[in-house]
Amino acid sequence: MNNFEIAPGEVLFVGAGPGDPELITVKGLKALQQAELVVYAGSLVNPELLDECVPACEVHDSAPLNLEQVLQILIAGAKGGKKVVRLHTGDPALYGAIQEQMEALDAARISYRVIPGVTATFAAAASLKQELTLPGVSQTLVLTRLAGRTPVPDSEALRNIARIGGSICLYLSVGMMDKLVTELLAGGVFTPQTPVAVVYRASWPDEKIVEGSLADIAELVADAGITRQALILVGEVLKARQQGVPEKSKLYDAGFAHGYRDKN
Ligand code: SAH
Numbered sequence: 493m494n495n496f497e498i499a500p501g502e503v504l505f506v507g508a509g510p511g512d513p514e515l516i517t518v519k520g521l522k523a524l525q526q527a528e529l530v531v532y533a534g535s536l537v538n539p540e541l542l543d544e545c546v547p548a549c550e551v552h553d554s555a556p557l558n559l560e561q562v563l564q565i566l567i568a569g570a571k572g573g574k575k576v577v578r579l580h581t582g583d584p585a586l587y588g589a590i591q592e593q594m595e596a597l598d599a600a601r602i603s604y605r606v607i608p609g610v611t612a613t614f615a616a617a618a619s620l621k622q623e624l625t626l627p628g629v630s631q632t633l634v635l636t637r638l639a640g641r642t643p644v645p646d647s648e649a650l651r652n653i654a655r656i657g658g659s660i661c662l663y664l665s666v667g668m669m670d671k672l673v674t675e676l677l678a679g680g681v682f683t684p685q686t687p688v689a690v691v692y693r694a695s696w697p698d699e700k701i702v703e704g705s706l707a708d709i710a711e712l713v714a715d716a717g718i719t720r721q722a723l724i725l726v727g728e729v730l731k732a733r734q735q736g737v738p739e740k741s742k743l744y745d746a747g748f749a750h751g752y753r754d755k756n
Pocket residue numbers: 510511536580581582583584585586587588610611612613615616662663664665691692693694695696720721722723
């Protein structure tokens with residue numbers, strides 16, 4: 493395998509994955525092992541990953557820090573010639589606030605790279621043992637959220653997104669289940685019978701799965717005491733585990749030739 497190296501004075505944005513420390517990428521792990529300074533998102537990054545850092549590595553939890561303070565640490569470290577890792581939960585490109593960090597590093601003329609990670613959606617799908625794109629059911633996956641302190645543009649209001657149908661994964665929204673259900677139904681495609689799965693802390697030892705329909709999921713989530721750190725999956729695909737797949741994929745169909753296989 494290629495020998496990945498962080499350059500002295502470089503910042504690596506690394507996706508830590510959803511929680512299970514073994515779900516970080518090989519490259520992300522190598523970055524952590526080489527780091528001399530790590531700033532990690534303490535609320536959702538598994539601290540076991542920090543055991544991979546060398547003892548001399550300087551480690552900061554970003555949870556109590558504001559953007560300026562995070563940037564100060566990253567920039568001072570990089571300017572001091574350190575190998576710096578900014579460790580984000582899941583994949584850094586989703587709800588990770590990395591764009592403004594990269595912009596500040598550009599302004600400070602510090603070089604950086606991004607190493608992707610396994611986002612919560614895919615950890616939740618894996619825990620459920622559920623494909624999110626089934627022929628004849630849905631070929632589209634939307635990753636979205638309800639507005640919280642961060643607003644969502646009007647055109648992307650959940651009731652508008654819900655008009656598409658398809659498979660929808662919602663981040664940062666489990667604390668607003670009643671609103672979520674109202675919005676999803678308002679789209680006019682989903683019904684009270686549409687299946688919903690909620691995965692709390694996917695891939696962590698205390699993971700919980702709650703499954704129901706738009707009719708009862710808000711109550712089931714409340715009964716389970718889940719108010720944060722959960723991913724919500726909505727869509728007809730979720731029926732396949734009980735009812736079977738309506739149409740097998742063309743990919744492995746004997747009558748379907750493609751670049752790597754002739755027709756049987
Ligand atoms: N960048 C992250 C998302 C950060 S936003 C990623 O790619 O996964 C934080 C939200 O992500 C949480 O509120 C929750 O909705 C979701 N989340 C993160 N980790 C999760 C996990 N292990 N299980 C379920 N949801 C998770």
